[in-house]
Amino acid sequence: MRPVEIQIHQVSGQLGLNITQPNINLKITAPDIQMKTTPANLELTIEPPEIFIDSREAFDSMGLQGTYSYANSLAQEAKQAAVQGIERRVSIMRQMEDPQSGSVGQVVAAASQPPEKEVVIGLSPSVRPSISAKLGTVKGTYTPARIDATVHEGKIVNNFTWGRVDIYMEREPSIDIKT
Structure with missing residues (x-):
């Protein structure tokens, strides 16, 4: 094998x-x-703010007047002077009518004296200025x-x-x- x-x-x-x-x-x-x-x-x-000062009355009280205020005061004075003048003339005429008052010359001489006028000038106002303010x-x-x-x-x-x-x-x- x-x-x-x-x-x-x-x-x-x-x-x-x-x-x-x-x-x-x-x-x-x-x-x-x-x-x-x-x-x-x-x-x-x-x-x-605004401050408003009105000093017209204060100036008027010292004799320092504005134009309109001065014109008004002069008009008042003229009116008073006219009334006083008329009263004086009436008084003179009545004195001339009265025979006991003296002669015409004496009456006219007594009446010809000028009336006294008082002028006041102040250094400080007697009225305060008006002061107002707007905030x-x-x-x-x-x-x-x-x-x-x-x-x-x-x-x-x-x-x-x-x-x-x-x-x-x-x-x-x-x-x-x-x-």
Whole structure:
């Protein structure tokens, strides 16, 4: 018998790997904030106070009169002088009618004396000036500050791909036996 020779030829199998790496593709847009500020504003309207001083009566009391006041006082004096003159003439005429009053010359001489006039000039007024006042005002208009903001949101876009491992047979295992 002859020895039997067995030949075994073995080929190992081989696996292949197809690897796809994971991938993250992030796209980020930052938020956009637009701000507009308006400052506070204060507007003041001021009406100043007024003081009214009427010193006509004070000046009149010192003999320092204005044009109209002086004209009025002269008119009053003229009126009084006319009335007094008429009264004097009437009185003279009555004296001339009366035989006991003396001669006509004596009556006329007595009547020809000028009347005394008293002039008063003062250094300080006897009447106070009239003083009045109107108060001033302050009006304000206030506008508060403002902040107007517009916000555009940011965005995050994510393109994510999972990683992958594909296994395939690159070479099939085999056993070949020959006798």
